[in-house]
Amino acid sequence: MTDHDYDELGLVAGLEIHQQLDTDTKLFCSCPTDLREADASTRQFTRYLHPTKSELGEIDEAALEESQVEREFTYLGYDTTCLVEEDDEPPHRLDQEARTVVLEIAQLLDMEPVDVAHVMRKLVVDGSNTSGFQRSTLVATDGEIQTDEGPVRVADLMLEEESAQRIEETEAGVTYSLDRLGIPLVEIGTKPDISSPEQARDAAERIGMLLRSTGHVKRGLGTIRQDVNISIADGARVEVKGVQSLDDIDDIVRNEVGRQVALLDIAAELEERGASVGEVQDVTGVFEDTDSGVVRGALEDGGAVYAVPLYGFDGLVGREIQPDRRLGTELSDHAKRHGAGGIFHTDELPAYGVTEAEVEAMCEAVGAGEEDAVAMVAAEAGVAEPAVEAAAARAETAMDGVPEETRGANEDGTTRYLRPLPGAARMYPETDVPPVELDPSEVAVPELLTEKVERYQDEYDLDAGLAEQVAYGTHMPLFESVVADGVDATLAAGTLESTLTELRRDDVPVADLTDEHLRDALRLVDDGEVPNEGLPELLTALAVNPELTAEEAVEQEDLGGVDESEVREAVVEVVERNADQVAEQGMGAFSALMGECMGALRGKADGDVVSDTLREEIQKRA
Incomplete structure (x- = not known):
């Protein structure tokens, strides 16, 4: 991976951290915030969504593009799903517990809360919300965190409802689960003060630590997401959505900088060549007798082949701009938005069963010469032409450099095109939820995790490693609770951080253990009713039979102590x-x-x- 001189390139970046809160109920209704498997759903319904104008009479560009791909959205409901989640009843008032937690977060970020919180609607028509918009509330502004490379200002803190969970996507549409919809979510947006990949990761780690210090945020895959806004001086602002792991943030920034540098080089070369994009044309006749499986399959299903000449693009469509991703991949991302499987282009042909003779015939059909490239799509009727037109539009922007856009994070640290950047036209006031006055004086500042580590060592005589494991672990609130109830701290820490880990490695389903199971098991051991050595067997029995109480498991397994x-x-x-x-x-x-x-x-x-x-x-x- 090439490293760049980020100061010279003028790198600026900012973070948007989205963290689910661990509250008893959802943000605008009294439904629980627990997630279940999709096969536990009890009913389903479908919707079609379309964009509407904002109060200014404008339609958001990102929402408009999303709506041009007509899809059916299916929603899975559960035995607790209510009319608010189905968008058949107005939302209730803003959840009090979520308001308290978000004000704690505001204090940890050294932010200034607003006097009155107004709920807004944010237009979203990708199906992830049954209403076609997400409700969002500004809670605080003007904060700051510290990193090794200097301070990073925090612009705003929002309290939002989480979107529905995407379960499956097909050509016809998308299936969502309503279990996740409405879980309270905080969005923390920094100023563009980040100037290196390492600082981006450092800032995200700091914010993550502050969030976990509240003891009221959900843990696990998907409960926290990082978006990164990245640009260089001659490039453009790009928002990378859905970075799941802190370990990926610095790679995402490096790769995006590399992509923008590569796109600027391509734009300069295209300008030097006097490049242009031609007209989309039907070239189905060229492939009537093709041996290409992809093309033949499309034609046999009544499809067509469309192509566009890219004058002066020879050798550039296949140029790598990210690891294993090329300019042609960018064109393909846009074509896929219209239902195509992707594109073929002459920098990679002949291949995939397309012969040299077919390539020459196609180039001749669209008027492309030796210095030109051609992009083509073979797909069903109604898909091939708009897909090639989308690829052609992306080729047009390649001549200008780096387009502003929203991109999705891939697991390998690269990114893919999602949609245009959203604009201000997507936000307008929510009329069904009254404003809420905020009083931060009623909220105590939580103890930082770093401070907890020191306190656990001093107060409970835990060694540094175990103290850190407990403080940063998912069972930290339970540890503090049982110790406050008189359970020995060393027993509690060792059980929650070591014993459970060992049982998990032995394939014991410890995820089925509730806090009540753990609390009661620790109490029985601490009271001497069950010996320390019997604790693993007791926890195993409870994990395998979670309907049992700790006392019942002791009796069932005959774990009572002997004199x-x-x-x-x-x-x-x-x-x-x-x-x-x-x-x-x-x-x-x-x-x-x-x-x-x-x-x-x-x-x-x-x-x-x-x-x-x-x-x-x-x-x-x-």
Whole structure:
């Protein structure tokens, strides 16, 4: 991966962090915020969405392009799905718990809350919201975080409703699950103060730590998403959506800078060549007898082949602009938006069963010469022509340099075209939800995770590594709760961060353990009703049978502790059974017999008690 002089290129970047809040109910209704599998849905319904004009009489460009691809949206409902989620009832008032958490976040970001929060509608017609818009509320402005390369200002903090979860996409449309729709979501937008890939990652990590410090944000894949706005001096602002992992942010920035540099080089070369884009033409006749499986399949289904000459583009359509992505890939991204599988172009042909003779005939048909390129699409009727027209439009912008657009993050750190950048025409006031006065004085500033690590070491005598694991782990709120109730901190920390990890590695379904399971199991051990050694077996029983209470699992597995006389009886039996080994090895037999004793007691006795008793019995016979 090529690294650039980012100062010289004039790199500026900003972040938009989207984090789901862990509240009991959704933002505008009382439905739960838990997610379920799609096969648990109990009903479904369909919708078609179209853009509307804002109060200024304008239609947002991104929404307009989205609507040009007609699709049916199917929504999966559940036994808790309500009329608000289906957009058949007005939204309720802004959730109080979400308001409290977002004000905590505002204080951690050193932001100034607004006096009154007004709910706005943000036009979205990709089907991810049943209403055709997302409700969003400005909560605070003018904050700042610190990074190793200097401060990064935070422009705004928004409280929003999460979109529906995309389950499946086909040529006909998209299926969404309503479980996720309406979960409270905060959006944190920074100023464009970031000047390097490393600073982008540092800033995202800092914001993530502050969010987790509240103890009220959801954890796991998909609960936090990072969007990155990136531009260089001679390029354009590009918004990269959906960066799932912090580890990808610096690669995304590097690759986008490299893409813009490459596009500027291509634009300069196209200008030097006097390049232009010709007219889209039907070239189906060229491929009547083709052996290309893709082309023949389209024609046999009643489709067509359309092509466009790209004058002066020879060798540039196939030029790499990101790792394993070329200018032709950009053209293909636009064609795919209209239902095509992609494009073929002459920088890569003959290939895919398309012969040299067919390439020559196609070039002749559209009037392309040796210095030119041709892009073609073979697809069903009604798809091929608009798909090639979209590719041609993208080729036009290639002559100008870098287009402003919204792009999606790929798993390999590259990006793909999604849609134009949205404009101000997509926002207008929400008339169904009254404004809310905000009072930050009622909200305490949460303790930072970094401060928790230090406190856990000082107050609970945890070592640095375990203290950090607990503070940054998903069970941090539960740890604090059980310790406050009197459970030994070392027991709680070791169980939540070590024992659960070991059980997970042994394929125990620990994800099915509830906080109540864990809390009650820890209490039973801390009270001496279950020995430490019996805790893994108790948690396993609860994970396999989550309908049980901890007390029921203890009885079912016979995990209740034994008294000292029963311990000694079991130890004496093991020692006498191995009398020859004890006589020969003395205390050297301890390790082997200890395991046998623990097995005989089946985790019902504390290991220290068993160890002390075994030592005594061996010494008697040594």
